[in-house]
Amino acid sequence: MNEPVILKPSRGWVALNLKDLWQYRELVFFLTWRDVLVRYKQTVLGAAWAILQPLINMVVLTVIFGNLAGMSSEGFPRPVFTFSALLPWGLFSKAMSDAGRSMLASRAMITKVYFPRLIVPLSKVLGGLVDFVIAFAVLLAMMAYYGIMPTAAVWTLPLFLLLAIVTALGIGLWLSALNVMYRDIGYILPFLTQLWLLITPVAYSATEVPAKWQLVYALNPMAGVVEGFRWALLGTRQPESLPLAVSSGIAVLLFITGLYYFRRMERVFADMV
Amino acid sequence: MSDIAVRVVNLGKMYTIGAAPDRYRTLRDTLVNFVREPIRRLRYGAGSGKETFWALQDISFEVRQGQVLGVIGHNGAGKSTLLKVLSRVTEPTAGYAEIHGRVGSLLEVGTGFHPELTGRENIYLNGAILGMRRAEIDRKFDEIVDFSGVEKFIDTPVKRYSSGMYLRLAFAVAAHLEPEILVVDEVLAVGDAEFQRKCLGKMSDVAQSGRTVLFVSHNMSAILRLTEETIVLEHGQLALRAPSPQAVDYYLSSGFAESGERIWQENFKKGNPFRPLALRLRDGQGRITNALRSIEPLTLEFEYELSEPVQGLRVGIYLSTMQGETIFTSFDTDDPARYEAFGVRPAGRFVSRCVIPADFFNEGRYVIGLNASTYRVRRYFQEDRAIVFTIDPAGAPGMQWPEVRLGPIRPRLEWTIQTVEGGR
Incomplete structure (x- = not known):
């Protein structure tokens, strides 16, 4: 017989209760699986959208920033240069907005x-990974077409991917919990995504940022992720360790505070959602 | 290890309700509030400045292992809130509850069903949401499909299911959850008669398999059949814990007392000699209530005043279902002899009383309309929905089958079975 569960009012900050989360690990899998199965149902192009979305973004950004604004791509073919950044960015932005809206979208279940409510934003973030993998295959094909070999540092790629996921989860936890209380989040999300894109070196190269601003720039963990991706895959300038440490630190901070804030607000979710 | 499955101690749940009334009267106010309101909300939380309301207050009770406990109460008495707290959907505001064992809830079947997914996929998804392990679902899959009766469509997206199939599949998954403590809320209201029978059967199985069950229902016969002990909630408080027959009696004869009566306070209208005073419904014991049992006669009293003599007056009722189909119409002077005797009704106060015999109504809610008129001359008073009452069918004929009987009446008829041939 298991320990009895005591239901009582919780006050202040509460424990994360990761054991409970572990017991429900299969639910994480099932919800992620549901999202993936359902995502492209009843679309004409189906899973091709996983490729088309970053491709179209790539074309737009290539034309505007490359051909019109004439920004540098560190000597690499601009399509590959942009696409390699759009992959982690797409994963992040989708995870952020899906997770941000996830609690409201799952109202029926939550009430x-x-x-463990953490499962809801968590599965949204993981759901984006499938799209990422599909688009990654396209990136490899593009690199082959342009004759670019991945660098020896390609083993670090999963670490940068992890950094992107941790960042997305952190911000997603904050936004989803806030969204339950303040529906304003739903309106803020599109602007947040746009602004964040501008402060991330997706359409341009991080080398455009003046050296004295590099540390401030690194406060955005996605800057570190995108630079890391390009470095590991294409062999652009190697990210310096201090800005990278700042990026990682911020990501971990976002994640941990997000976890605790989410758990703290969890008690009112069913009543407020 | 104790033999207590659920222990609830001074449990309370508070909600904040209703926004403060709209204060935006002028454009200036609106603009000021436009700025001030978000700041106030941020400071004090979105729920501040609103009234609070205790949905549950000071509830204490215990459920033994293997006990099937009924929970009854009128709408808004706190039943669903109690189940939500016990199934961990929401936190209590005061007190605590101790749960020994895994809780499975059937608060609403089909939670997390996705219309685009097939029946098979939804079984896995829904099972996982309800807390089943994948291996457990694998093991019970065939049984679930069999119980739901949708084998042929198991690989069809559930959006193409009829609502009946959808509910059957959803209930099938939930019913195969095997928690130590099962929390059930009104699931018996789904599906057709045949499926309801299956559900009740499943419920009895669960009840007899030694599992602890908390069973919330408005269906008194189901409560009587499945539970031995029942708690009655009233306005968020525990009103009574008693053996189920007593609890059901208490529930049916209380609570609604005030709404078994309708009182009119208006004065005589100019040129109208008729003034309604009160309408009362009385049960078999003469108590005023609008929760009645079909096995008891129902007495209806309409009290009114005439300011001057009225010729050829007839005062009567028309009774209809909630859906508006009329069941019958009846007047106090239907009897020709009485019509003669009251050819002219003098000024004064009167009560027109009629008795609807026992074993007349089927289960359900009914509406009484009132009419006072002189045929082809004048209508003095008319009220289409004067009062609404509920009939509980416990003890009615045919209750051994938990199916829904169609039709508004459920008479106890004289049947004989004659053996023509055979028989031993």
Whole structure:
């Protein structure tokens, strides 16, 4: 017989209760799987959208920033240069906005059944990984077409991917919990995504940022992620360790505070959502 | 290890309700509030400045292992809130509850069903949401499909299911959850008669398999059949814990007392000699209530005053279902002899009383309309929905089958079975 569960009012900051989350690990899988299965149902192009979305973005950004604004791509073919950044960016931006809206979207479940609520934004973030993998295959094909070999540093790629996921989860946890209380988040999200894109070196090269601003620039963990991706895959300038440490630190901070804030607000979710 | 499955101690749940009334009267106010309101909300939280309301207050009770406990109460009495707290959907505001064992809830079947996914996919998804392990679902899959009766469509997206199929599949998943403590809320209201029978059967199985069940229902016969003990909630408080027959009696004869009566306070209208005073419904014991049992006669009293003599007056009722189909119309002077005797009704106060015999109504809610008129001359008073009452069918004929009987009446008829041939 298991320990009895005590239901009582919680006050202040509460424990993360990761054990509970572990017991429900299969639910994470099932919700992620549901999102992936459903995502491209009843679309004409189906999973091709996973490729088309970053491709179209790439074309737009290439034309505007490359051909019109004439910004540098550190000597690499601009399509590859942009696409390699759009992959982690797409994963991040989708995860952020999906996770941000996830609690409201899962209202029916949350008000009816108990499960660790953390699972909801978590599965949204993981759901984006499938699209990432599909688009990654396209990137490899593009690199082959342009005759670019991945660098020896390609083993670091999963680490940068992890950094992107941790950042997305951190911000996603904050936004999803806030969204339950303040529906304003739904309106802020599109602007937040746009602004964030501008402060991330997706359409341009991080080398455009003046050296004295590099540390401030690194406060955006996605800057570190994108630079890392380009470096590991294409062999652009190697990210310096101090800005990278700042990026990682911010990501971890976002993640941990997000976890605790989410858990703290969890008690009112079912009543407020 | 104790033999207590659920222990609830001084449990309370508070909600904040209703926004403060709209204060935006002028454009200036609106503009000021436009700025001030978000700041106030940020400071004090979106729920501040609103009234609070205790949906549950000071509830204490215990459920033994293997006990099936009924929970009844009128709408808004706190039943659903109690189940939500016990199934961990929401936190209590005061007190605590101790749960020994895994809780499975059937608060609403089909939670997390996705219309685009097939029946098979939804079984896995829904099972996982309800807390089943994948291996557990694998093991029970065939049983679930079999119980739902949708084998043929198991690989069809559920959006193409009829609503009945959808509910059956959803209930099938939930019913195969095997928690130590099962929390059930009104699931018996789904599906057709045949499926309801299956559900009740499943519920009895669960009840007899030694599992602890908390069973919330408005269906008194189901409560009587499935539970031995029942708690009655009233306005968020525990009003009574008693053996189920007593609890059901208490529930049916209380709570609604005030709404078994309708009182009119208006004065005589100019040129109208008729003034309604009160309408009352009384049960078999003469208590005023609008929650009645079909096995008891129902007495209806209409009290009114005439300011001057009225010729050929008839005062009567028309009874209809909630859906508006009329069941019958009846007047106090239907009897020709009485019509003669009251050819002219003098000024004064009167009560017109009629008795609707026992074993007349089927389960359901009914509406009484009132009419006072002189045929082809004048209508003095008319009220289409004077009062609404509920009939509970416990003890009615045919209750051994938990199916829904169609039609507004459920008479106890004289049947004989004659053996023509055979028989031993």
